[in-house]
Amino acid sequence: MAYIRKRNRKIFLIFMMPAVLVLFGTTIYPMLYAGYLSFRSYDLAKLFVPRVYVGWANYREILSSSEFLHTLIVTFKLMAMTLSVQLVLGVGIALLVTQRLPGMGVARTLLLIPMMISPVIVGLVWLFLYFPELGYLNYFLSFLGLGPYAWITSTDWALWAIAIADIWQWTPFVMMGTAAALTNLSPEPFEAAKLDGNSPFDVFWRVTLPQIRPVLISLMFLRAIDAFKIYDIIFVLTKGGPGDTTEVLSMFIYRQSFTFWRMGVGAAASFVSLVIIVVLITLFFKSLNRDPHQA
Amino acid sequence: MNRPNRRQAVLVYLLLAVVLIVFLTPIYIIASSSVKPTPIMFQKPPAMVFTPTFEHYTQLFATRPFAKFMLNSLIAALGSTVFSLTFGSLAAYAISRIRHKRMNDVAFWILSMRMFPPIAVVVPYYIIFKASGLLDTPLALIIIYSTANIPLTVWLMKGFFDEVPRALEEAAAIDGYGLLQIFWYVTLPLAAPGLAVSAVFCFIFSWNEFIFALMLTGSNAQTVTVAVMSFWSSDAVQWGRIMAGSFIILIPGVIFVLTCQRWLVRGLTMGSVK
Numbered sequence: 045m046a047y048i049r050k051r052n053r054k055i056f057l058i059f060m061m062p063a064v065l066v067l068f069g070t071t072i073y074p075m076l077y078a079g080y081l082s083f084r085s086y087d088l089a090k091l092f093v094p095r096v097y098v099g100w101a102n103y104r105e106i107l108s109s110s111e112f113l114h115t116l117i118v119t120f121k122l123m124a125m126t127l128s129v130q131l132v133l134g135v136g137i138a139l140l141v142t143q144r145l146p147g148m149g150v151a152r153t154l155l156l157i158p159m160m161i162s163p164v165i166v167g168l169v170w171l172f173l174y175f176p177e178l179g180y181l182n183y184f185l186s187f188l189g190l191g192p193y194a195w196i197t198s199t200d201w202a203l204w205a206i207a208i209a210d211i212w213q214w215t216p217f218v219m220m221g222t223a224a225a226l227t228n229l230s231p232e233p234f235e236a237a238k239l240d241g242n243s244p245f246d247v248f249w250r251v252t253l254p255q256i257r258p259v260l261i262s263l264m265f266l267r268a269i270d271a272f273k274i275y276d277i278i279f280v281l282t283k284g285g286p287g288d289t290t291e292v293l294s295m296f297i298y299r300q301s302f303t304f305w306r307m308g309v310g311a312a313a314s315f316v317s318l319v320i321i322v323v324l325i326t327l328f329f330k331s332l333n334r335d336p337h338q339a
Numbered sequence: 340m341n342r343p344n345r346r347q348a349v350l351v352y353l354l355l356a357v358v359l360i361v362f363l364t365p366i367y368i369i370a371s372s373s374v375k376p377t378p379i380m381f382q383k384p385p386a387m388v389f390t391p392t393f394e395h396y397t398q399l400f401a402t403r404p405f406a407k408f409m410l411n412s413l414i415a416a417l418g419s420t421v422f423s424l425t426f427g428s429l430a431a432y433a434i435s436r437i438r439h440k441r442m443n444d445v446a447f448w449i450l451s452m453r454m455f456p457p458i459a460v461v462v463p464y465y466i467i468f469k470a471s472g473l474l475d476t477p478l479a480l481i482i483i484y485s486t487a488n489i490p491l492t493v494w495l496m497k498g499f500f501d502e503v504p505r506a507l508e509e510a511a512a513i514d515g516y517g518l519l520q521i522f523w524y525v526t527l528p529l530a531a532p533g534l535a536v537s538a539v540f541c542f543i544f545s546w547n548e549f550i551f552a553l554m555l556t557g558s559n560a561q562t563v564t565v566a567v568m569s570f571w572s573s574d575a576v577q578w579g580r581i582m583a584g585s586f587i588i589l590i591p592g593v594i595f596v597l598t599c600q601r602w603l604v605r606g607l608t609m610g611s612v613k
Contacts, residue, residue: 052518055518056436056437057437060433060434060445062425062426063427063449063489063493064430067490070485071460073463074460075459075460077463078459078462081463140355140358141355143351145352147352151359153596153597153600155358157593157596158362158365158366159603160543160589160592160593161547161592162546162548162564162589163547163549164549165369165567168581169365169585170365173365173368180368180385212361212362212365216362217607220604220607221608221612224604259612262611262612263611266608266611273457275458280568294456294458297458297459301461302554307462307466311462314456315459317456318456318459321455321456321459328609331611
């Protein structure tokens, strides 16, 4: 192999070039362009007119506006809501489907379906369920003595309406990752813990959880990265409303850029979001470089 | 873990039944509503037995050029898949074979490219495509989807290439094969399952995508996801057509889950779970 490697180092680099160049052109370049735009006053009506340099004005505007800060708070609130429920439910369901009983494989497979559905379709089917007056969700909940709730039209429930749709789609992801981690665990510590007379709950809390913790942390970072980008479901369900109750960062960028055509301001907000996502991505990769003996 | 006893087993099955009902009901609703006559669409209790009607599907294709939108989606998805597999697997092969301490950083950099928020780059894309006349063409979507699909392909294929025994490549090299020949005749066929998995992932991602298709296409290159959404924006919501369109859109993903679910872990968790 050393023989192949030495002779072909340059050819390997040539193999890599097309992908790297395409990614540079399609990702890094637009990002730099967004950075450039964020220092300009931009008006789409004057597409080819030289843009005026406005310094940090766009950044000053968004960072001092309560509207922008509000969208950041909503974004992180939604993230906290979806991640916490997905973690608890996902681990819980993973513990069920990893039991050594017949039929568990089928159940696991069926539960993966929501993940592969287009987010727009997820939004639309939940819109159908939430629909004022007609939707089935309030009807189902009435059997449990709950509701009726004005899911997408009330400021109390709109954010939960979005969270529930996201939880429905992505709890299977946490379940799938956790179930895979649970199956990889070696059985010895469990037997030792059982012999010591620990209850199943103690075994889970003291033996299982510490072992799968690194995997859970990585899964949560992946979910956080996705939750930060959430857009499609909100676009379908509430479009940021009622009022600005569900206006997340992505909605803010969209409206500044394509409703008000203030692309400079939209680009500045985009750049703030890029900084936040870079932090999340870095934390995710850090979480992967864990001690291999622990995982 | 040892086998649960009878009582525990009953409890597990009961809880699991509740979970399955909750997670599968929305899918059942899409499927059943797509063939439900409009008058009983919201009937309570929900009509479980009814004569299925295909009027929503007929309407879907009659009132909009839905077949054309399907073709658009297909072109964008297949185009991006071919493009991503070609470039992605070449890069993955190099990353898998070059021994250098910075190689991990390169792999992570490529992977991170798929994690950026689409909305943050949609403004530059809009301007670039408008200036170059690519707005509202399938090519624009192929380019954009590849930015997410190339990293995914690199990531998946690197794992498959790592598993190909080096001895086979060395034997081929001794027989006088060049690197490209080794790659094409020895390594790639052995990593064929990886190509299939990557292809399906790329296809489904592109087929399901919505934001870019919404903002960068008009009547010419519109895709199915945007078309289905447009039945909502009219003054009367056409639920039957929305559900019929939704059902058509979700078919590829469901087939994928049912046939190759074991690859989902690898494709979606980005190495969090080995």
